[in-house]
Amino acid sequence: METLMSNWLNPVENTPEKYIFPANQRPGSQPFPVMNDIPLIDLQHPNPQHIIHQIIDACQRFGIFQVINHGIPGSLMEDTMAVMKGFFAGPAEHKASLYSTDLTKKCRIYSSTLNYDSEEVHYWRDNLTHHCYPLHDHIHLWPHHPPTYRQVVGAYAVETRKLMVRILETICEGLGLKPDYLEGEMTKTQLLSVNHHIPCPDPSLTLGMPQHTDPNLITILQQCSVPGLQVFRHHQWMDVPSDPTAFLVVPGLQLKVMSNGRFWSPIHRVMTHREEARTTIGTFLIPSNEIVIEPAGDSPAAYRGFTYAEFFKCFTRSNCDADTALTYFQTNSKSPTLLK
Numbered sequence: 001m002e003t004l005m006s007n008w009l010n011p012v013e014n015t016p017e018k019y020i021f022p023a024n025q026r027p028g029s030q031p032f033p034v035m036n037d038i039p040l041i042d043l044q045h046p047n048p049q050h051i052i053h054q055i056i057d058a059c060q061r062f063g064i065f066q067v068i069n070h071g072i073p074g075s076l077m078e079d080t081m082a083v084m085k086g087f088f089a090g091p092a093e094h095k096a097s098l099y100s101t102d103l104t105k106k107c108r109i110y111s112s113t114l115n116y117d118s119e120e121v122h123y124w125r126d127n128l129t130h131h132c133y134p135l136h137d138h139i140h141l142w143p144h145h146p147p148t149y150r151q152v153v154g155a156y157a158v159e160t161r162k163l164m165v166r167i168l169e170t171i172c173e174g175l176g177l178k179p180d181y182l183e184g185e186m187t188k189t190q191l192l193s194v195n196h197h198i199p200c201p202d203p204s205l206t207l208g209m210p211q212h213t214d215p216n217l218i219t220i221l222q223q224c225s226v227p228g229l230q231v232f233r234h235h236q237w238m239d240v241p242s243d244p245t246a247f248l249v250v251p252g253l254q255l256k257v258m259s260n261g262r263f264w265s266p267i268h269r270v271m272t273h274r275e276e277a278r279t280t281i282g283t284f285l286i287p288s289n290e291i292v293i294e295p296a297g298d299s300p301a302a303y304r305g306f307t308y309a310e311f312f313k314c315f316t317r318s319n320c321d322a323d324t325a326l327t328y329f330q331t332n333s334k335s336p337t338l339l340k
């Protein structure tokens with residue numbers, strides 16, 4: 001069967017065996033509670049102290065929040081979403097030329113996870129990932145179909161970076177650090193990661209993305225109107241409401257370390273949808289390989305300092321389970337041997 005699901009004939013009549021999880025790992029068909037109390041933060045609130053307080057509180061108590069009045073024009077968000085949907089609906093030959101499961105490729109499309117060839121069950125998704133910063137180093141590697149891709153996504157990449165830097169500055173202020181503490185090497189890599197899930201005949205048997213914690217510094221996510229994201233909270237999976245005009249912000253594990261464990265990095269996953277295709281556009285900021293990540297300020301430190309390269313080595317050896325990888329750097333860790 002064709003690896004990329006976006007090339008399959010639509011609609012899919014029956015869920016292929018290779019995508020059906022064993023009974024104890026299926027999401028099931030019971031409805032999930034909705035996370036109605038997810039913080040909604042207005043970035044144009046006249047009182048900057050109020051914004052700082054709300055963001056720090058959200059990072060500590062929820063580990064996920066939405067921002068509105070974020071400064072990114074609605075038309076740019078819509079154009080970018082349309083270009084992404086156009087990319088996945090576009091020519092199979094064009095996508096084939098970008099297909100790769102090699103992590104070091106700066107622009108790639110793949111299906112399920114990077115372990116497609118060895119995994120027992122596939123996740124119901126295609127993913128396009130590429131580097132974005134600095135733009136002129138990467139834009140020539142990006143898709144050229146639809147023809148407006150580079151122009152629209154180039155503008156989007158610049159604007160999303162500005163928004164993320166602004167959120168990070170606010171976080172630094174709230175933690176009593178210099179506002180530019182996380183600029184430079186700490187945010188050197190900017191990745192765009194677009195998930196596309198075609199409609200699935202039986203969402204109770206499949207998953208669009210495994211449960212995970214984001215290994216990076218920070219993520220922002222533009223959703224479409226089709227729901228699917230779930231967060232594990234209060235010992236249960238909860239549906240995250242989908243608002244295509246807002247950005248969801250998720251502190252990654254490196255921010256958890258930097259805040260000395262004060263912030264939450266939520267466990268989340270993606271459900272599939274029976275009737276509609278779902279596309280989401282994630283933007284990740286990631287430290288350079290060489291910079292040392294360590295708790296800033298508070299003592300005693302809950303983590304020892306490490307480079308992102310060290311962390312990433314542990315991450316891949318822990319089967320891409322970021323939480324497990326992070327335990328090796330806890331100051332009370334009993335398993336410091338993984339790097340040897």
Ligand SMILES: O=C(O)CCC(=O)C(=O)O
Pocket residue numbers: 193195209214219221228229268270280282
């Ligand atoms: O597509 C989504 O809703 C979530 C994406 C996500 O969690 C990720 O890319 O890390």
Ligand SMILES: [Fe+2]
Pocket residue numbers: 212213214219268
């Ligand atoms: Fe994620």
